[in-house]
Amino acid sequence: MTFKLTILVGTMTGTAQLVAQELELAWDGDDAEVTTLLMDDLDASVFAREGMFLICTSTYGQGDVPDNAKKLYDSLQATRPDLSAVRFGVFGLGDRTYAETFNFGGKRFDELLAQLGAQRIGERVQHDASSGVLPEEKAEEWAQDWLAQAREAAAQTA
Numbered sequence: 001m002t003f004k005l006t007i008l009v010g011t012m013t014g015t016a017q018l019v020a021q022e023l024e025l026a027w028d029g030d031d032a033e034v035t036t037l038l039m040d041d042l043d044a045s046v047f048a049r050e051g052m053f054l055i056c057t058s059t060y061g062q063g064d065v066p067d068n069a070k071k072l073y074d075s076l077q078a079t080r081p082d083l084s085a086v087r088f089g090v091f092g093l094g095d096r097t098y099a100e101t102f103n104f105g106g107k108r109f110d111e112l113l114a115q116l117g118a119q120r121i122g123e124r125v126q127h128d129a130s131s132g133v134l135p136e137e138k139a140e141e142w143a144q145d146w147l148a149q150a151r152e153a154a155a156q157t158a
């Protein structure tokens with residue numbers, strides 16, 4: 001059975017996109033079909049795609065989603081689709097220097113998707129740019145474990 005996964009990227013300066021590229025390399029294989037989409041022109045209808053989703057997003061401003069993620073985020077808030085069939089993971093990027101709003105980009109998507117009935121797979125990752133660990137390294141480390149959990153969830157719903 002082909003396992004389909006869509007990575008949705010919210011980024012300002014491209015770091016989250018590097019993470020998505022790393023994940024795509026780690027995951028793309030014989031039975032995994034991974035597609036990476038920048039959030040730029042997407043709206044809530046993207047969640048009609050088959051398979052699982054990974055939200056890979058940074059945080060800006062006062063704990064906001066990046067500019068390129070705003071349209072998708074606002075569309076979900078405005079149309080409030082029933083996403084009970086959606087399974088997703090969150091790889092968030094942020095910086096603990098912003099103590100009050102650390103990783104709020106990923107947190108906001110996580111909370112909104114949960115409100116709309118979607119179910120998260122695994123823990124929400126919170127990369128910290130001030131930690132000295134590169135986000136791509138953290139992603140590589142985390143990738144296999146998350147994929148195993150996602151496959152298990154897919155097998156249960158199949």
Ligand SMILES: Cc1cc2nc3c(=O)[nH]c(=O)nc-3n(C[C@H](O)[C@H](O)[C@H](O)COP(=O)(O)O)c2cc1C
Binds near residue numbers: 011015063064093101
């Ligand atoms: C102007 C600015 C504001 C930021 N605000 C936050 C914030 O509120 N919370 C947080 O956790 N990180 C914040 N960050 C850190 C970024 O989310 C982090 O550096 C991330 O790795 C950038 O990823 P990107 O290149 O994909 O956008 C901010 C960074 C900048 C430059």
